[in-house]
Amino acid sequence: MPFLREPLLPGPSDQDPDQDRPSQSLDADRLDRLVGAVARERDRTAFAALFRHFAPKILHYCLKLGADRSTAEELVQDVMLTVWLKAGSFDPAQATVGTWVFTIARNRRIDRLRKEMRPAPDPADPAMTPQSHATPEESAQLVQSSRHLQEAIGSLAANQSEVLRRSYFLEQTHEEIAEDTEMPLGTVKTRLRLALGHLKRSLGDKA
């Protein structure tokens, strides 16, 4: 069955150019349902909607991280094929669809662009310490520390979040950030230090 044709590009229509294209404004619930439809019913229309939503983001991400156009397109195909094949393993309780797709894109581009493997724990490994091994006290601490970090992330100053994003997500050097944002190098470093300090304080009295 061919895909229903719905071009990625808005036509030369009377659409408000500032308005997000519908494909980019799918809300979290809708994305959950689309992944569910792909997992349960192998629904290609749902897949096409996910593709229209995520493919431009994956492409942009890979280009930003140094892929050439054809490699970036191969990565888009790779990531979206993984979405198709692994939709059944997506757990909305663990992460949003956007975060799940990000982790797939991250792993693929490390593999492809850096030719490195990404070490990760194996949840099926009997030697892994399950969360259930925590004492009640430790469990309470876990929940609290996770909440504190969420709050810290949510309360990051916008300009600190931006240097964090550029440094870790776009992997820019301090110099590249300074050049792109026309900030003095010292300001970039200060904001990064402040951002990390803000996140670290959420650890509280933990070492």
Next chain:
Amino acid sequence: MTLPLHHPDDQLLIGYASGQERAGKSLLVATHLAYCPDCRLRVASYEALCGSWFEELRCDDHDSLGGLDALLDRMDGLLAAGRAPAEAKPSRPAPAAPTGGRLVPEPLRSWLPEAIDTPTDDGSWREISTGVWLSGWERTLSGTTICLLRMASGAPVPAHHHTADELLLVLQGAFSDEYGSYALGDVAQYVADTDHHAQGASEEDCICLFLLDGELIFLDAEGNPA
């Protein structure tokens, strides 16, 4: 069961979550995660942050978007075939049977040639001072040197100087230094040019994963490079 008390710093955790951190330190972080439910949650929070940045990406290059339309059509056949792309799955050796202590968790276990607590006189360890050994096994991953450090109870690691970051992850036993004591799953992180004095602090030998970015120079009694 006591969970780890000493964790990798947030720079390492967010770097691991975003994919910015390279393979060497990621191996240590990932192995710590196997011991530490707390840091697993922390990494999940940082992945969610990266996920939100990913969702904000906008691609305005119309040429690229046009290419994606064609790509979606081309994928039709792939979806029907439903085959996974050839995934580079490293062939995993069977878990090395531990001779005594706990099994080292993944992902480190697959990297190790054998159980970590082999006898110190079987040729797989190199004694650098009384009661302190480095493993013969050594790997370099993305510029980071990786091996095992072993300390007998009370044996101090000889004075050394390191020009870049040094990281330890406890895989068996415990050790202590002037900053605290470290047990199973704990991470000790030392920045370049700092002094620290680790020594074994458990009845059994303490065995750690040892990561070093730069050169390690042991010092003689006068504090000069040996």
